[in-house]
Amino acid sequence: MSQLYSCTAEVVDVLQPVDPIHCVRSDVLRATALRFVQAFPGDVLYAVKCNDHPAVLQALHEGGIRHFDTASIVEIRNVRSQLPAAECHFMHPIKAPDAIAEAYYKHGVRSFVLDHEDELAKIVEVTRGARDLTLAVRLEMPRGQALMDLSGKFGAPVHEAARLLRQCKAVAAKVGLTFHVGSQCVDVRAFGVAMDLVGETLKQSGVDIDLLDVGGGFPGQYTGSEPAFEDFCDEIRAGIARIGLPGTCRLQCEPGRALVWDGLSVICRVDLRRGSSVYLNDGTYGSLSELKYLGPCFPISVIRRHGEPVGQEWDDFQLFGPTCDSVDSMPGPHRMPADIRTGDWIEIGLMGAYSNALRTRFNGFHADRFVEIRHEDDGGKVTWLDSYKVRKVA
Numbered sequence: 001m002s003q004l005y006s007c008t009a010e011v012v013d014v015l016q017p018v019d020p021i022h023c024v025r026s027d028v029l030r031a032t033a034l035r036f037v038q039a040f041p042g043d044v045l046y047a048v049k050c051n052d053h054p055a056v057l058q059a060l061h062e063g064g065i066r067h068f069d070t071a072s073i074v075e076i077r078n079v080r081s082q083l084p085a086a087e088c089h090f091m092h093p094i095k096a097p098d099a100i101a102e103a104y105y106k107h108g109v110r111s112f113v114l115d116h117e118d119e120l121a122k123i124v125e126v127t128r129g130a131r132d133l134t135l136a137v138r139l140e141m142p143r144g145q146a147l148m149d150l151s152g153k154f155g156a157p158v159h160e161a162a163r164l165l166r167q168c169k170a171v172a173a174k175v176g177l178t179f180h181v182g183s184q185c186v187d188v189r190a191f192g193v194a195m196d197l198v199g200e201t202l203k204q205s206g207v208d209i210d211l212l213d214v215g216g217g218f219p220g221q222y223t224g225s226e227p228a229f230e231d232f233c234d235e236i237r238a239g240i241a242r243i244g245l246p247g248t249c250r251l252q253c254e255p256g257r258a259l260v261w262d263g264l265s266v267i268c269r270v271d272l273r274r275g276s277s278v279y280l281n282d283g284t285y286g287s288l289s290e291l292k293y294l295g296p297c298f299p300i301s302v303i304r305r306h307g308e309p310v311g312q313e314w315d316d317f318q319l320f321g322p323t324c325d326s327v328d329s330m331p332g333p334h335r336m337p338a339d340i341r342t343g344d345w346i347e348i349g350l351m352g353a354y355s356n357a358l359r360t361r362f363n364g365f366h367a368d369r370f371v372e373i374r375h376e377d378d379g380g381k382v383t384w385l386d387s388y389k390v391r392k393v394a
């Protein structure tokens with residue numbers, strides 16, 4: 001079943017792919033996971049929603065990720081069936097009773113997040129007053145420096161969180177606080193601000209927490225000027241010291257994007273070039289919505305039929321996806337070789353986060369081919385992942 005190719009250009013040359021292809025870099029994902037597990041002074045949970053492809057989960061697990069931030073019952077089912085020993089944490093503050101029940105009784109999930117007393121009542125009722133729960137209260141965050149802000153949807157303000165924490169303490173085995181600063185947060189101080197809110201909540205509640213979860217939001221290095229994960233770890237350590245968190249409190253984080261951003265690229269084809277407008281066979285309803293929402297910060301290279309040379313000059317382009325909807329556009333300037341033409345393939349790099357996870361079937365387009373690329377001493381190999389079970393290649 002498996003086929004090997006030496007590089008993405010060879011994938012294109014051999015297959016002349018009609019549909020977009022996702023290229024998974026498992027060795028990159030493994031290395032990032034290992035680095036994060038070593039750098040963070042606690043448990044690293046992977047936020048599954050960011051990219052739930054089995055090859056991604058597998059590579060992160062091989063890199064040492066043992067905990068998963070799962071935010072729906074389907075994510076919990078998938079993680080538990082692929083990685084039975086992994087621990088799932090149900091991190092969505094608002095859950096259906098059926099989802100809580102299946103998570104608790106069938107999948108052994110004991111860790112739940114909430115931001116409202118009705119949710120607490122729901123959890124207690126569904127689990128029939130279980131005494132083995134870890135309950136974390138989600139704190140509301142101020143509008144921060146994250147490019148994708150989540151404030152306003154989830155989280156309890158400090159005084160409410162303090163009250164919720166006391167209510168949790170009365171019923172749960174362990175209690176904690178959690179927050180999420182928003183995705184692609186490029187300001188380490190956002191975590192310092194969050195830590196101070198944690199400190200204030202602890203003061204108002206008088207509760208000793210067993211767990212502090214600092215969420216996700218750590219940035220991918222798209223421009224190269226984003227702070228590194230280690231910088232955020234320093235800020236978090238400083239915050240912990242400042243608010244005097246007891247040493248018995250366990251720490252955890254939930255990166256999605258920062259674990260996978262450079263672990264995948266997408267190969268797609270130019271259906272038409274019209275001046276500075278390039279029409280692709282993948283777009284915002286497919287795997288490329290980040291090209292619109294984060295903007296033109298993704299590296300794009302051209303792969304030409306039969307290895308024909310590509311010009312050295314570069315120019316600015318705007319991109320369009322294949323559907324008939326005008327939303328399906330990715331305004332530039334996207335830098336691409338100036339001689340790009342109809343029929344070329346392009347490889348868009350750094351597409352690991354919020355790419356294939358957001359695909360729809362709108363207008364009949366749904367790219368579903370994945371290959372694995374391994375950069376090994378002999379140059380690298382590509383393995384088809386269409387039949388994911390077949391992943392060991394000689």
Ligand SMILES: *Cc1c(COP(=O)(O)O)cnc(C)c1O
Binds near residue numbers: 049069258
């Ligand atoms: C989406 C999400 C994450 C992951 O966010 P990234 O920006 O991808 O790191 C972590 N925690 C929660 C609660 C989330 O909703």
